[in-house]
Amino acid sequence: MVSTGAPLAVRLDPDDPAASALHARVLAGLPRSFRPVPADGRTRADVVLVSGAGTTWAERAQSAFDGGAKGVMLTAIDAWHPETRWGCSAPPKTGSACAPPETCAALHRIRPPAGVATVIDSAWAAHPAVLDATAPIAADLAAITFITGAFTVPPRAGPSGRLAVEHLALVRVVAAPVVDVRVLAAGDGGYELVGTAGQVPVHLSATVSAAGTERGELCLLGADRQWSLAFGGTALAIPPRVFRAAAGGETVRPAVYECAQRAAWRAMHAAVTAAPVPRYGLACLRADVAALTAAPAATASPPR
Amino acid sequence: MEVPSARPLGVGVLGPGRAAQAIHIPALAELGERFRVVHVAGPDAAVAASVAASVGARHSVTEADLLADPAVEVVAICSPLEFHAAQAAAACAAGKRAVLCEKPFAATAAEAARIVAASASSGTPVFAGTMHAHDPAYLAAQACWAEPAESVRLVRSVIQLPHNVHFEQLATEVCTRSCAGDAPDDLAVKPEEPPAAEILRGWILGLAVHVAPLLRRFAGGVDRVTVARLLRPYGYCVSFAAGDASVQLIGYIHDSWQPRWTFTVIGTHQELRVEFPPSYVRAGSAVAELRDAAGVRRWGPFPHNAHTAIWSHIADVLAGTALPRAAGADAAADLAVALDLASAAAPVARWGQW
Numbered sequence: 001m002v003s004t005g006a007p008l009a010v011r012l013d014p015d016d017p018a019a020s021a022l023h024a025r026v027l028a029g030l031p032r033s034f035r036p037v038p039a040d041g042r043t044r045a046d047v048v049l050v051s052g053a054g055t056t057w058a059e060r061a062q063s064a065f066d067g068g069a070k071g072v073m074l075t076a077i078d079a080w081h082p083e084t085r086w087g088c089s090a091p092p093k094t095g096s097a098c099a100p101p102e103t104c105a106a107l108h109r110i111r112p113p114a115g116v117a118t119v120i121d122s123a124w125a126a127h128p129a130v131l132d133a134t135a136p137i138a139a140d141l142a143a144i145t146f147i148t149g150a151f152t153v154p155p156r157a158g159p160s161g162r163l164a165v166e167h168l169a170l171v172r173v174v175a176a177p178v179v180d181v182r183v184l185a186a187g188d189g190g191y192e193l194v195g196t197a198g199q200v201p202v203h204l205s206a207t208v209s210a211a212g213t214e215r216g217e218l219c220l221l222g223a224d225r226q227w228s229l230a231f232g233g234t235a236l237a238i239p240p241r242v243f244r245a246a247a248g249g250e251t252v253r254p255a256v257y258e259c260a261q262r263a264a265w266r267a268m269h270a271a272v273t274a275a276p277v278p279r280y281g282l283a284c285l286r287a288d289v290a291a292l293t294a295a296p297a298a299t300a301s302p303p304r
Numbered sequence: 305m306e307v308p309s310a311r312p313l314g315v316g317v318l319g320p321g322r323a324a325q326a327i328h329i330p331a332l333a334e335l336g337e338r339f340r341v342v343h344v345a346g347p348d349a350a351v352a353a354s355v356a357a358s359v360g361a362r363h364s365v366t367e368a369d370l371l372a373d374p375a376v377e378v379v380a381i382c383s384p385l386e387f388h389a390a391q392a393a394a395a396c397a398a399g400k401r402a403v404l405c406e407k408p409f410a411a412t413a414a415e416a417a418r419i420v421a422a423s424a425s426s427g428t429p430v431f432a433g434t435m436h437a438h439d440p441a442y443l444a445a446q447a448c449w450a451e452p453a454e455s456v457r458l459v460r461s462v463i464q465l466p467h468n469v470h471f472e473q474l475a476t477e478v479c480t481r482s483c484a485g486d487a488p489d490d491l492a493v494k495p496e497e498p499p500a501a502e503i504l505r506g507w508i509l510g511l512a513v514h515v516a517p518l519l520r521r522f523a524g525g526v527d528r529v530t531v532a533r534l535l536r537p538y539g540y541c542v543s544f545a546a547g548d549a550s551v552q553l554i555g556y557i558h559d560s561w562q563p564r565w566t567f568t569v570i571g572t573h574q575e576l577r578v579e580f581p582p583s584y585v586r587a588g589s590a591v592a593e594l595r596d597a598a599g600v601r602r603w604g605p606f607p608h609n610a611h612t613a614i615w616s617h618i619a620d621v622l623a624g625t626a627l628p629r630a631a632g633a634d635a636a637a638d639l640a641v642a643l644d645l646a647s648a649a650a651p652v653a654r655w656g657q658w
Contacts (some may be wrong), residue, residue, distance in 0.1 A: 131520060146535045148554055152570060182658050183551050184530040184543055189457050192543060192550050194531055194658040201533060201658065203541050207458040211596045221464065223537045223559045233336040245562040265443060301529040301648045 007035035008046040008070070008272060014039040015060070016051035019075055022235070023049055023121075026261045033269045045068045047268060052077035052162075055110030058106030065112050070272045072112065073264065074282075075121035079289040080161035081106050107286055117271035118282040119264055121284045123234035124216075125169035125280045126264045129256040130229060135278075136253075137174050140244070143222035144200050147175060151206040151231075153190070154160040159293070160191040163184065163206045168288040170218055171197050171204070177287060178202050193295065234260055269293050313401070313622065316376030317420035318367055318391055319383030320355035321346070322468070323406055323433075326475040326584045328380050329359060331611040334586070338619040339378070346383075354479045367391055371398040378618065381405040385509075389415035392430050393422035402618050407516075408509045409639045416636035429621060429628045431614065432635035433585075436567075436590075437517035438613040441604030442578050445592035446521060448601065451571035456549040458525045458570040461515045462526040462592035464556045467561050471584035500534055501650035507540045508646045511555045515567060516638040517630050522569045522576075523551050525641060531658055532649035542649055573597065581609060589613070 010027060012020035027034045037043045048064035050072055052058055057077070064072050112118050124130060149167055157163060164186070168178050181195040192205040206216070213233060220227040225246040232238030239255035267278050315332055317324045324344075332339045345364045356363035364370055367387075371379070371394055377382040381388055381403060389410050395403045396419075403423075409432040410416040423430040436442060465471075472478050497503070517581035523546035531543045539556035565580040575595040581587035588605035595601075608616065620626035630638065 145537065146539070146541070146556060148462075148541070150552070150568075152575070180658070182531075185545070189548075190550075190553070192530075194533075194541075196658075201535065201541070202545075203531075203552070203554070205458070205460075205550070207550075207570045209457075209570045209575050211573055213595075219464075221556050221558065225560060226464070226558070226562065245560060247560060250562065301532075301652050303606065 005273060006100050007031070009044065009270060010034045010036045010047045010049065010088040011037055011039050011043070011045035011261070013049045013051040013060070016076070016165070019053065020049065022114055023073075023075070023261065023265075026259065029262055030265055030269070031037055034265060037250075044068075047073060047272065049073045050073060051075050052205040058110050062110050065110070065116055068090055069116065071117035071119065071268050073119050073121055073268055074285075076162065077107070077165075077285070078122070078159050078162050078221050080165055080283070080292040081159070081200060086243060093150070107289060110282075112282065117278065118270060119268045119271060120282070120285050121261055121264045122169045122280050123166050123167070124231060125173040125260075126267060127231075127240060127256070127260040128258055128263045129213055129240045129253060130170065131263075131279060132256070133227075133229070133253050134174055136244065137220065137227055140220070140222065140225055140227065141175060141198065141200075143218045144175070144224055144227075145223065146221045147171060147197060147202045148215065148221070149204045149218040152209045152212045153206055153207055153214050153216075154212065155210060157208070157214065160188070160206060160208070161299055164191050164193060164204070164292060165285070167204045167206065167218075168291065169284065170229075172284060172288065173279055174218070175200065175220065177206060177284075177291070181208070181291045181293045183292070184265070187271045193292075194244055237262070241245065312336065312338055312340040313619065314375040314377045315339050315380055316343040316345065316370045316373060316378070317341060317355075317380045317382060318345050318370060319381065319387070320344045320352050322472055322478055324380065324382035325355060325478050325600045326472040328382060328404075328615075329355070330586065331477055331609075331615050333359075334608070334612050335615050335619065339615060342375040343370050343373045352581045353415045358479075367394060369370055371395060371400070372467060376400065378402045378404070385411050389418050392419045396422035396426040396428040396430065399426065400428055401622055403428060403430040404614065404618060405430055405635075406432060408513045409434075409635045411509075413636070413640060413643055416639050420633050420636050423632045429618075429631045430635065431628065431631045432619060432638060433614065434514060434517050434630055434635070434638060435610035435614050436514055436580060437630040437638070438617055439578075439580065439590045439610040440608060440613055441590040441592040442518070442567075442580075444603040445576055445578065445594045445601070448594050449522075449569070449571075449573055449574060449576060453522070453524055454547055455523050455572040456547070456569060457572070458550050458552070458568065459519060459546070460552040460554075460566075460568040461512070461518070462554045462564060463511060463514070464554075464558065465527050465565065465582055466559070466561055467557060468584070470561070471582050475584040475586065488510075500653040500655050503534055504532055504540055504649055504653040505646040507534075507555055508542070508642055508649070512540070512542070512553050512645070513639070513642045515553075516633075516642045519551065520638050520641045523547075523549050524650050526644045529645070529648045529652055533658055534653065534655050542612070542645070544645065544648065547600055581605075583611075585609075587658060
């Protein structure tokens, strides 16, 4: 859909040049919806990009809200820190590449004013191919008895805590919030967790691979039907392959050649100009981070 | 390497059930220049006779008759698990040239040791029916895996399959007691559900055991089971730590049609992904992909499936052109991984919670 009004002015995040460069490239594909403006503090912006890199992101987000922004796009928020034993109460490890655990508390501190859109730049949950499939998946959810997701990510994909939050977001959007989370493993090499979405057991993992391209798949399995959502690189517009297999055969959903970031910006534009609530917003992010933060380690068999 | 012998080797099939009919007899037929089924033995005379007649073989109702048959040079043990050790040992003692024992190789480590000892004393190689260890695409790819065991980060096996009967019917026309004119097989459901640990053990020794050699190859053993959940309607999700590696085993048997059988290994610098065809069908080998900094290499599908590959390997070994693979002590070590996992998972096996 092409925007008919004036483009919204966007201020990128000067504290995170890499994220800003990435989003600038994405915004170049939405020239009638957004217009980047200098981050000089003098130019007014309708929408502000806030990256979780660094320790002051919450303050910057709140500052954007307080400054009259109509929308704030949150990206790369590292709100869960498995390296610090489920993160929010313990200090970070010395030399950790993660943001400090204050991030988690900050997530709960920021208060967007009523009517201001907050969109989470979510790598999987925001993808239109996912969102387009949620209704038909919902029609099958009662028949689903197991959900499993396995993702392979390159080292640059970010901390495993961020990935876990992203994957919980995906399950929340396509099925239900994941609760009763137990973390089986988490660290620099990835994570593995289990939980429950609705009444359905969920098993999710991500593994950092120096060799592999980024890919992953979420499967929803039932006795007589299955759904698969398979993803390529999230920064690219590689269409996820979304299909349903049942007695009548395999039904593949339409390919959507759009990256999740561009979809997130389109969602932001819609939220600012037409006010629909984003499917995955700040409240969802808070809930998913809380589920991870409260997660105990799984009961394991004795070492052998 | 395929070097046909001067004449086909005579094979005796112990236990003419579904595995024999839908897997081994078709695989042997594919290698007709190297093997010929000459004798079929099973406790149900009608079934044994029917199956034997289908391949022009003799039949009998006892293993003793089959092992006494001088035409039987190689024995395929397709009988229930509780008979494997005794039958394998008897085949070795009878001086047979080779034995293929369906998986699981044995029910316990002691039984496996008995088979290994019998094999060693007679010189008869005893192969386990863990066919994926012989899949040509997997073999080619794993040979290029250059990382040490301690660098493996993830091993993941996913087996999502329709019920066996779906594929048996695509492989052969199965003869059961009913088709042989006898009473139908007893398919009655047990009135009481066994404990979760017992059911899980059945899954591990019945389904996960397929990849036991691959788990031993890449993960070594079982250090600590982190989760072991039974899935409805039928299946399991088991995770365990092996050194620094996370090992994830998922099995899910469903009522639909779509199969998926994958095995993934992620190391520090390499990534191996194998997609196997379902058992029974003559759909060729797996497709394997190895990815590293140099790029991506792919193998398969090759014409022979893994079952045919086992028999081809046995023929090569007997022709003196190959050394035994996944046989004897190796097979016992593979089985030990599955037995260890079943034991370690028992205390944390659950139905309704993680």
